[in-house]
Amino acid sequence: MALRGVLRLGEVCIRVLDMKAARRHYGDRMGLIEVMTDAEGKHYYKAWDEHDHHCIVLREADSAGIDSFAFKVYDDQTLTDLEEKLNAYGIPVERIAAGVYPKSGRRLQFVLPSGHTMHLYAEKEQIGNTLGTSNPGVMPDEGVVRGFRINRIDHVLLGGVNIDENAKLFQEVFEFDMTERLVDADSKQSLALFVSCSTKPHDVAFVLQPEPNRFHHVSFLLDSINDLFHAADLIGKYRIPVDVNTNRHGITRGATIYFFDPSGNRNEVFTGGYVHYPDTPVLTWDTSDLGAASFSQDNTPRESFFNVLT
Numbered sequence: 001m002a003l004r005g006v007l008r009l010g011e012v013c014i015r016v017l018d019m020k021a022a023r024r025h026y027g028d029r030m031g032l033i034e035v036m037t038d039a040e041g042k043h044y045y046k047a048w049d050e051h052d053h054h055c056i057v058l059r060e061a062d063s064a065g066i067d068s069f070a071f072k073v074y075d076d077q078t079l080t081d082l083e084e085k086l087n088a089y090g091i092p093v094e095r096i097a098a099g100v101y102p103k104s105g106r107r108l109q110f111v112l113p114s115g116h117t118m119h120l121y122a123e124k125e126q127i128g129n130t131l132g133t134s135n136p137g138v139m140p141d142e143g144v145v146r147g148f149r150i151n152r153i154d155h156v157l158l159g160g161v162n163i164d165e166n167a168k169l170f171q172e173v174f175e176f177d178m179t180e181r182l183v184d185a186d187s188k189q190s191l192a193l194f195v196s197c198s199t200k201p202h203d204v205a206f207v208l209q210p211e212p213n214r215f216h217h218v219s220f221l222l223d224s225i226n227d228l229f230h231a232a233d234l235i236g237k238y239r240i241p242v243d244v245n246t247n248r249h250g251i252t253r254g255a256t257i258y259f260f261d262p263s264g265n266r267n268e269v270f271t272g273g274y275v276h277y278p279d280t281p282v283l284t285w286d287t288s289d290l291g292a293a294s295f296s297q298d299n300t301p302r303e304s305f306f307n308v309l310t
């Protein structure tokens, strides 16, 4: 397999205002699997088809948003190489020893031009997806896949300043591809930039905001449109606040639902989207067709979708 270097989004640390309500949302309703509580009262979750110990960390705080997000890289040498590249690029890097973050090997920590704190790590304890690795079958035991039937964490959308610089950093240092961009029709200013380190339409995206370090959403992959509709039924049943009900993005072509956790952090569940390869041309949308770029089934942009961030 050719995918090396930076592999995927591995972890998002989300600040929540009320841990009890957050656990009900992420655990009981969405069906993420709670795997650990640490001494500081943070709660750790994984999706069923992930092998690593956790992908979501919830921390109770006075404000919503994210503390940090982390990408997993292929191996320790990759981490060493990327530290050199970040330093040469002019990004100060802090080294964090193995074990400081539970179940995790050593990390690199740095701040993006958009103001977000990002980590890179190569090691995290693997606890498996319950199928095992010998004649694994295709479905885990009853009760493992619950709630929204989430397969895995997929991507984050970050709001902030200097998004062109973010995209340049991801392309030049982390070797991501730009897949799509949304620009102002008149000024050609970048409004949203989508970058991929895989065959997905994006692994992270940046949306222009007047303030640094804002959080737009974290997204989770579902298997199918059936599962998306099933999640929509549960969102209705549990009166979970909806931002955008079932629709499809023009950008990425993913079928999507956006909703909010009890602290106002936006979540997405999605399925589908095209396959990206490194020789796929960059797709450019502009604001003259903003409705189709954002929600292609009704071609209607949503005010809240562009302006509500935590």
Ligand SMILES: [Fe+2]
Binding pocket: 155, 157, 217, 219, 268
């Ligand atoms: Fe998304």
